[in-house]
Amino acid sequence: MHTIRIAGVDIGGSGVRAALHPGGAVQTIPLEARDVETVLAAVQSALAPLGELDAVGVALPGFLDGDVVRASPNFPTWKQLPIRALLEERLGVPVSVENDGTAAAAGAWSARGCCEDLVLLTLGTGVGGGAVLDGKIWRGRTGSAGEFGHIYAGGEQLCGCGARGCLETWAGTAGWIRRLAASGRHIDNGRQVINAAIDQQAWAIDLLDDAGRALGRATRSLANALDPDVIVLSGGLVAAKSWLEPGLMDGLSRAAAPMAERVKVEWKGRAESLAIRGAAESAAALLRKRSAV
Numbered sequence: 149m150h151t152i153r154i155a156g157v158d159i160g161g162s163g164v165r166a167a168l169h170p171g172g173a174v175q176t177i178p179l180e181a182r183d184v185e186t187v188l189a190a191v192q193s194a195l196a197p198l199g200e201l202d203a204v205g206v207a208l209p210g211f212l213d214g215d216v217v218r219a220s221p222n223f224p225t226w227k228q229l230p231i232r233a234l235l236e237e238r239l240g241v242p243v244s245v246e247n248d249g250t251a252a253a254a255g256a257w258s259a260r261g262c263c264e265d266l267v268l269l270t271l272g273t274g275v276g277g278g279a280v281l282d283g284k285i286w287r288g289r290t291g292s293a294g295e296f297g298h299i300y301a302g303g304e305q306l307c308g309c310g311a312r313g314c315l316e317t318w319a320g321t322a323g324w325i326r327r328l329a330a331s332g333r334h335i336d337n338g339r340q341v342i343n344a345a346i347d348q349q350a351w352a353i354d355l356l357d358d359a360g361r362a363l364g365r366a367t368r369s370l371a372n373a374l375d376p377d378v379i380v381l382s383g384g385l386v387a388a389k390s391w392l393e394p395g396l397m398d399g400l401s402r403a404a405a406p407m408a409e410r411v412k413v414e415w416k417g418r419a420e421s422l423a424i425r426g427a428a429e430s431a432a433a434l435l436r437k438r439s440a441v
């Protein structure tokens with residue numbers, strides 16, 4: 149009998165990661181540029197060592213409309229890009245595409261045993277997210293549901309999406325860089341903030357405290373709106389957990405009693421591995437759907 153071989157791929161701003169599912173070692177191809185051809189070639193290179201495949205699931209950062217990327221903050225040249233068709237043509241196998249936050253939520257949900265309603269936030273350059281509710285991956289009408297980075301979390305700081313006061317302006321490193329620049333302090337990345345907080349520098353501790361409080365306001369809204377069993381925080385800024393957690397837990401505790409008393413919070417470092425898992429499971433679901441027709 150032919151064993152079905154499926155791979156998951158996570159396309160990030162700095163590189164493409166791919167692994168056989170379940171349990172394969174992750175191949176990483178750094179991205180030298182962000183144009184379509186470079187990214188497609190990197191996906192192919194990341195998959196090449198994995199051998200023959202039956203299907204590929206791809207997670208990517210961007211606003212989806214079905215199988216088309218309408219726009220992606222990390223890949224500014226991608227506009228109305230028919231990514232699934234391009235990948236299927238290139239790879240010669242069925243491909244499924246998911247928003248990376250949605251794929252990470254799906255991966256976290258299945259890793260926890262598929263029984264609990266889950267909301268996930270990814271904290272990195274920006275803030276992404278996804279949800280699995282009533283046992284279903286929650287994609288919304290277009291596949292872009294779960295953009296929790298753009299829910300209102302206070303203040304008037306301008307966000308990359310054009311709105312003001314989005315969670316991402318507080319809890320993503322691009323927001324930190326802009327916020328600090330406005331007060332005359334220039335940093336290049338989030339690690340500098342975390343290192344400064346470790347060194348007990350007040351400006352960094354204050355910034356992280358503000359970020360934690362914004363996360364508290366946002367997760368309070370999410371708990372009130374969605375009543376999940378668990379909220380998962382993932383991504384690179386999980387390294388700042390000890391400064392973010394007090395504000396987050398304080399805000400979340402102000403949700404209405406039934407939600408606040410029940411909801412669990414889990415911190416999980418690597419969003420990419422969760423996204424690879426969730427993307428591969430979407431590809432498996434696509435194969436099942438096709439063989440059932």
Ligand SMILES: [Zn+2]
Pocket residue numbers: 297298307308309310311314316
């Ligand atoms: Zn926004």
